[in-house]
Amino acid sequence: MTTPAARGGLLGTRDFRLLWIGETTSTLGGSVGGVALPLVAVVTLHASPLAVGLLTAAAWLPWLLVGLPAGAWVDRMPKRPVMLVCNTVSMVVFASVPIVAWLGALTTTHLLVAATTAGAARVFFTLAYRAYLPVLVERERLLEANAKLQGSESAAQIAGPGLAGLLAQWFGAVSGVLADAVSFAIAVLCLRSVRTREARRETGAQRRLRTEIGDGLRFVVRDPYLRTLTAFSAMSNIALMGYASIQVVFLTRDLGAGAGQVGVVLAVASSGGLFGAALSGRVATRFGPARGFLLCEALAAPMALLGPVGTGGAGLALFAAAGFGTGLGVVASNILVGTFRQHYCPADMFGRITASTSALNYGAIPLGGLLGGLLGEAIGVRETMIVMAVVQLLSVAILLLSPFRPLRDFPAPRRRAEPVLPPVLHTVLHTERADRDIPCE
Numbered sequence: 001m002t003t004p005a006a007r008g009g010l011l012g013t014r015d016f017r018l019l020w021i022g023e024t025t026s027t028l029g030g031s032v033g034g035v036a037l038p039l040v041a042v043v044t045l046h047a048s049p050l051a052v053g054l055l056t057a058a059a060w061l062p063w064l065l066v067g068l069p070a071g072a073w074v075d076r077m078p079k080r081p082v083m084l085v086c087n088t089v090s091m092v093v094f095a096s097v098p099i100v101a102w103l104g105a106l107t108t109t110h111l112l113v114a115a116t117t118a119g120a121a122r123v124f125f126t127l128a129y130r131a132y133l134p135v136l137v138e139r140e141r142l143l144e145a146n147a148k149l150q151g152s153e154s155a156a157q158i159a160g161p162g163l164a165g166l167l168a169q170w171f172g173a174v175s176g177v178l179a180d181a182v183s184f185a186i187a188v189l190c191l192r193s194v195r196t197r198e199a200r201r202e203t204g205a206q207r208r209l210r211t212e213i214g215d216g217l218r219f220v221v222r223d224p225y226l227r228t229l230t231a232f233s234a235m236s237n238i239a240l241m242g243y244a245s246i247q248v249v250f251l252t253r254d255l256g257a258g259a260g261q262v263g264v265v266l267a268v269a270s271s272g273g274l275f276g277a278a279l280s281g282r283v284a285t286r287f288g289p290a291r292g293f294l295l296c297e298a299l300a301a302p303m304a305l306l307g308p309v310g311t312g313g314a315g316l317a318l319f320a321a322a323g324f325g326t327g328l329g330v331v332a333s334n335i336l337v338g339t340f341r342q343h344y345c346p347a348d349m350f351g352r353i354t355a356s357t358s359a360l361n362y363g364a365i366p367l368g369g370l371l372g373g374l375l376g377e378a379i380g381v382r383e384t385m386i387v388m389a390v391v392q393l394l395s396v397a398i399l400l401l402s403p404f405r406p407l408r409d410f411p412a413p414r415r416r417a418e419p420v421l422p423p424v425l426h427t428v429l430h431t432e433r434a435d436r437d438i439p440c441e
Helices: 014-044 049-076 079-102 108-136 139-171 174-193 209-222 224-244 247-254 259-270 272-287 289-304 312-344 347-379 381-400 423-437
Strands: none
Touching: 014 049, 014 079, 014 108, 014 139, 014 174, 049 108, 049 209, 049 347, 079 108, 079 174, 108 139, 108 312, 108 347, 139 174, 139 259, 139 272, 139 312, 209 224, 209 347, 224 289, 224 312, 224 347, 224 381, 247 259, 247 312, 247 381, 259 272, 259 312, 272 289, 272 312, 289 312, 289 381, 312 347, 347 381
């Protein structure tokens, strides 16, 4: 564990500051690369719309292919070395794109392989990173840590697309992919400088990989809170990605926005995430973490309905307001839930539990994108966005009918074999302990 944070919050502590700088830089690079890679496919290789769609799907496909075994492997290994290897792999993969392009040998297949390989590295990194943060930061500071990291991620998502466009205009489309590779190099240097190490785990008899994967799945399926969050997140991700996958088409064709207007509207919409990150701690303090989570999702869902209802200039303003409100609620909710998971799940199973939930949650993202495109062709773009907003609103019903509804605070941390009590009894017995264990600021 690190020593208590110095004056100025967690950024006053050396190791967290290094992690934050590295993650912020690589997230900004990833946001640039997320625009630059399809831009290279379209501008340099003249790829078809299908090929561009496959590039997006390729980045998320590894969650379905290796997500579950990755969680078991990560639980067996020290987390920081896993993170270093993953960032190094991503750096090399993305650096290969501009090098091959400058040699005149770049192909769509190379881009697909790069996206898939980097996506697989991201799976392992994400699982290790989420398990490493509670090692780096004291339990009572986890909410602050998640808020700072999520806030910088939201800022990167605002700045990244514009920066990718400028780099493409000044230096060519592949320069954005090179910038992504450089960002991973910076992340590697920062992470190598972090001094906090995990305590050495006692190694018993090595169990079969299938058995360990099953442990994680059974833990999630049998736990009413994690089961609820997994079902809700999968449904919500389908709706949000289906909505987002055709939003540029809606802005340009239905509302008649130019490229500059689209950039401004999306930047304003994305800025809601910054406010969500800043307000998450206050929401937890004022309403309690669990109730605050429900309120954030209850805010985000109806706001999405405003996006596709307007026309002309008023429609652009409504879309920006809808995106702002949705982003505020979703980001604040993600911070509260992410902190809850880090408290609640047994440390020695964290990777497997996270992999079990993420394989379904992130696996739903390409499905949502595909569904949005197919429905957009079949019933119209505006109509599809309304359908997706309604699905997002209906997903909140999963939470309102769940054990979370009567809670002010999230349930206390579980031990591996600890049974889950009925919600009402659980609330009575654990309220006092939850007030101490779940940070509210």
